[in-house]
Amino acid sequence: MPRLDRNGDTSVSIEFEGVAISAFEGDSVAAALLSNGYRNFRDTPVNGASRGAFCMMGVCFDCLVEINGIGNIQACMTEVRAGMHIRRQRGARDIHAQDGSL
Amino acid sequence: MKHPDAIVVGGGLVGAAIAYGLQRTGLSTLMLDEGDVALRASRGNFGLIWVQSKGINFPPYASWTWDSASLWPTLDAELRDLTGDVLDLHQPGGIEFCLSDDEIKKCRGDIRRLHAHAPQVAAEMLDHKALSKMLPGLGPDVVGGRYCRGDGHVNPLSLLRALHKGLLTKGGEIKSGSPVRSIRHQGGVFTVATNTEQHQSARLVLAAGLGTRDLAEMIGLDIPVRPIRGQNLVTEKLQPFLPFPCATIRQTGEGSVQIGASEEDVGFNDATTPRILNKMAARAVTIFPHLKQARIVRVWGALRIMSPDGYPIYAQSQRFPGAFAAVCHSGVTLAAVHTLKLAKAIAEGALPDAVSAMNPERFANAQT
Ligand SMILES: Cc1cc2nc3c(=O)[nH]c(=O)nc-3n(C[C@H](O)[C@H](O)[C@H](O)COP(=O)(O)OP(=O)(O)OC[C@H]3O[C@@H](n4cnc5c(N)ncnc54)[C@H](O)[C@@H]3O)c2cc1C
Ligand code: FES
Numbered sequence: 001m002p003r004l005d006r007n008g009d010t011s012v013s014i015e016f017e018g019v020a021i022s023a024f025e026g027d028s029v030a031a032a033l034l035s036n037g038y039r040n041f042r043d044t045p046v047n048g049a050s051r052g053a054f055c056m057m058g059v060c061f062d063c064l065v066e067i068n069g070i071g072n073i074q075a076c077m078t079e080v081r082a083g084m085h086i087r088r089q090r091g092a093r094d095i096h097a098q099d100g101s102l
Numbered sequence: 103m104k105h106p107d108a109i110v111v112g113g114g115l116v117g118a119a120i121a122y123g124l125q126r127t128g129l130s131t132l133m134l135d136e137g138d139v140a141l142r143a144s145r146g147n148f149g150l151i152w153v154q155s156k157g158i159n160f161p162p163y164a165s166w167t168w169d170s171a172s173l174w175p176t177l178d179a180e181l182r183d184l185t186g187d188v189l190d191l192h193q194p195g196g197i198e199f200c201l202s203d204d205e206i207k208k209c210r211g212d213i214r215r216l217h218a219h220a221p222q223v224a225a226e227m228l229d230h231k232a233l234s235k236m237l238p239g240l241g242p243d244v245v246g247g248r249y250c251r252g253d254g255h256v257n258p259l260s261l262l263r264a265l266h267k268g269l270l271t272k273g274g275e276i277k278s279g280s281p282v283r284s285i286r287h288q289g290g291v292f293t294v295a296t297n298t299e300q301h302q303s304a305r306l307v308l309a310a311g312l313g314t315r316d317l318a319e320m321i322g323l324d325i326p327v328r329p330i331r332g333q334n335l336v337t338e339k340l341q342p343f344l345p346f347p348c349a350t351i352r353q354t355g356e357g358s359v360q361i362g363a364s365e366e367d368v369g370f371n372d373a374t375t376p377r378i379l380n381k382m383a384a385r386a387v388t389i390f391p392h393l394k395q396a397r398i399v400r401v402w403g404a405l406r407i408m409s410p411d412g413y414p415i416y417a418q419s420q421r422f423p424g425a426f427a428a429v430c431h432s433g434v435t436l437a438a439v440h441t442l443k444l445a446k447a448i449a450e451g452a453l454p455d456a457v458s459a460m461n462p463e464r465f466a467n468a469q470t
Contacts, residue, residue: 072338091341093340094340096239
């Protein structure tokens with residue numbers, strides 16, 4: 001999905017599932033993933049179905065990802081920062097294995 | 103139109119368990135319920151099948167509760183076969199945590215009194231070390247807890263749905279959006295009127311939760327229930343870490359952690375308050391410190407259906423044979439006996455002996 005360029009936007013590098021991708025600072029993480037061609041953000045905890053961003057406005061919770069080690073973060077409500085490590089949210093969040101910060 | 107063999111007023115856990123129970127004995131049953139906007143403990147409760155604290159000073163309630171917990175696997179299997187619904191029933195035993203020596207003392211005393219008449223409950227006190235072995239991640243400030251192998255939990259919304267579905271599958275009828283406004287009795291037949299319809303039957307069961315009080319008055323029964331609010335919090339879905347249901351914390355089959363439930367005497371008000379929610383969350387974090395990182399995704403309040411002594415009330419009208427009433431504050435726990443025993447006895451015409459001490463006359467006697 002192409003993104004309209006606006007003058008002065010800063011392009012930064014972030015990581016999704018270990019792959020470096022480029023994104024614009026201030027975009028939502030969901031927009032960044034979608035414009036890089038990723039539609040599959042998570043597997044549901046109950047039956048493992050794949051889901052991705054749907055409402056893009058914070059209400060559906062279908063866009064959950066893990067960012068810098070913290071699970072269940074709404075990608076559509078989180079702004080891109082340079083160097084973010086993003087992973088797919090696989091099933092329920094694990095709050096024992098957590099040491100990162102946003 | 104042919105009259106149903108029985109009418110049940112109230113489609114919560116108590117009404118639905120009885121209606122399904124009547125239908126499964128072969129009585130054609132009509133269940134009348136209110137609409138979406140109604141007070142419904144059955145849609146806001148904590149989902150425990152809980153034995154260890156029930157009937158400590160009232161043996162008939164302790165054994166009625168024990169019976170129900172023992173019959174739960176039967177009800178679960180029957181509803182699953184009939185409806186295909188999975189209720190997430192687990193009965194691994196349950197724990198009530200003690201955060202002070204006073205709480206330990208109280209739990210210990212309760213066990214002693216309960217075992218005097220209900221030794222089968224076999225509750226035991228566990229110290230911090232023993233609990234830590236069962237529950238990795240337990241907070242250092244948990245002094246100990248009371249464990250009872252008879253306790254369990256279930257998804258209460260799935261249960262409600264399965265009872266409704268079971269009733270329909272067996273050929274019963276449900277009318278929601280049908281608040282009952284009046285009840286008349288003539289020639290052995292009850293006429294129950296909603297705003298728009300009338301229904302008749304020779305058998306009538308009032309199981310309308312907090313609405314039972316007004317309805318029961320119409321047939322000369324005094325069912326003195328009042329609301330006691332409970333607030334609840336639910337977290338995002340988390341990896342399983344809590345293999346036992348606990349008195350105020352349980353992890354559901356899908357991974358959410360439910361934190362409950364306050365007990366507040368605030369009338370017909372099911373709102374939530376930050377002060378109480380904070381207190382509940384803080385206690386949960388003391389018990390499991392890592393819960394501090396969990397996000398709360400929903401909070402709500404719901405109203406318990408409380409009798410003056412806290413025990414259930416089962417009534418049959420002397421003046422109008424065929425009319426019954428049933429209310430209780432542990433409708434999840436008691437769903438199995440309500441379906442498999444109470445409804446069967448009502449179908450046969452009289453309340454079972456097991457509940458005779460839980461009559462409403464006990465309150466009149468208490469006043470004189
Ligand atoms: C916070 C909280 C936590 C709880 N935790 C537990 C627990 O862990 N374990 C447990 O066993 N129990 C628990 N309970 C108690 C349990 O939820 C109730 O005992 C049970 O839901 C009561 O079911 P009911 O059918 O009597 O009442 P309700 O669920 O209130 O249903 C009554 C129904 O009757 C209908 N009605 C009322 N008036 C009329 C009328 N005039 N005409 C037609 N319909 C009418 C209402 O619309 C409603 O649907 C808890 C309750 C609360 C509030
Ligand atoms: S896309 Fe709906 S909450 Fe993020």
